[in-house]
Amino acid sequence: xxxxxxxxxxxxxxxxxxxxxxxxxxxxxxxxxxxxxxxxxxxxxxxxxxxxxxxxxxxxxxxxxxxxxxxxxxxxxxxxxxxxxxxxxxxxxxxxxxxxxxxxxxxxxxxxxxxxxxxxxxxxxxxxxxxxxxxxxxxxxxxxxxxxxxxxxxxxxxxxxxxxxxxxxxxxxxxxxxxxxxxxxxxxxxxx
Numbered sequence: 683x684x685x686x687x688x689x690x691x692x693x694x695x696x697x698x699x700x701x702x703x704x705x706x707x708x709x710x711x712x713x714x715x716x717x718x719x720x721x722x723x724x725x726x727x728x729x730x731x732x733x734x735x736x737x738x739x740x741x742x743x744x745x746x747x748x749x750x751x752x753x754x755x756x757x758x759x760x761x762x763x764x765x766x767x768x769x770x771x772x773x774x775x776x777x778x779x780x781x782x783x784x785x786x787x788x789x790x791x792x793x794x795x796x797x798x799x800x801x802x803x804x805x806x807x808x809x810x811x812x813x814x815x816x817x818x819x820x821x822x823x824x825x826x827x828x829x830x831x832x833x834x835x836x837x838x839x840x841x842x843x844x845x846x847x848x849x850x851x852x853x854x855x856x857x858x859x860x861x862x863x864x865x866x867x868x869x870x871x872x873x874x
Contacts, residue, residue, distance in 0.1 A: 684868070685816075686860045689853070694821035696865045699834030700807055700841045706829035709782030711806060712775040714826060718763035719772055720802040720809075721754050726762060728797045729753040729786070735794040739776060739785040747773040764800065804848035807841060840865065 683690045721729075729736075730753055737745060744767055751765035751773070765773040774785045787799045798804065807830070809822040821841060834844065842849060842861050850858045 683818075684864045686857060686864065687853075688816045689819055689857070690816050691819045691861070691864070692821055693868070694823075695808060695819060695841050696861075696868050698821055698823075698831070698841050699837075699839055700827070700830050700844050701834040701837055701839045702827075702844075703829040703833040704781050706833075707826060708780060709775075710826040711824070712782045712784065712803075713771045715770055717757035717759075717761070718755065718766050719774075719800045721762045721764060721800055722802075723762070725797075725800050726754045732786075732789075732795045732797050736774070736786055736789045738794075739788045739792075740774065741776050741785075743767045744773040744775065744785065798851070801848070801852050805845060805852060808845060808849075810852070 683692060684696070685691070733748070733753060740748070747765050747767045753765060753773075754762045755765050757763045767773050767775070772784075775782050776785045776788060777783070784799050784803065786795070786797060789795045790798045802810070807822050807824065807827060808819050811818045811820070833839075834841075842858075842865065846858060849861065
């Protein structure tokens with residue numbers, strides 16, 4: 683692990699390759715899983731405030747799920763996550779040309795909301811787990827992301843570089859710059 687500020691970062695975040703390949707995976711991470719997308723408490727408030735701006739982008743089954751459950755539910759681990767259509771699919775998922783996307787992000791791209799999407803989605807495949815004195819940033823290897831691993835390896839894109847915008851959004855430019863320096867350090871250690 684590498685420590686930057688109060689974050690402990692798995693070596694995998696620097697060493698493993700990853701680049702989403704939507705034409706191959708079809709956005710399966712929004713459709714399959716054990717629960718919805720993890721939400722920060724402030725994100726629940728934002729979603730509730732911005733829901734009217736996001737509604738026009740939702741599909742009927744997603745809107746129905748949100749009307750019944752709210753924007754967030756507790757999962758089996760007692761974490762707050764996005765509500766679901768059925769037992770797996772995120773209520774904010776939408777399809778275009780056979781690929782699943784996020785209605786929140788679609789509203790953001792269309793200038794209807796200032797909230798891009800939950801940070802847990804933006805940071806994926808990094809999962810951030812908060813502890814009392816630090817936050818652990820780990821690579822969440824999921825079989826449905828095999829196309830992203832293949833493309834990442836072909837293009838030579840480490841996870842942290844693929845997630846530059848998300849990491850910067852979550853932790854700031856200085857933090858990302860320190861990750862770049864940590865990657866250089868690790869590269870130098872590997873070449874010795």
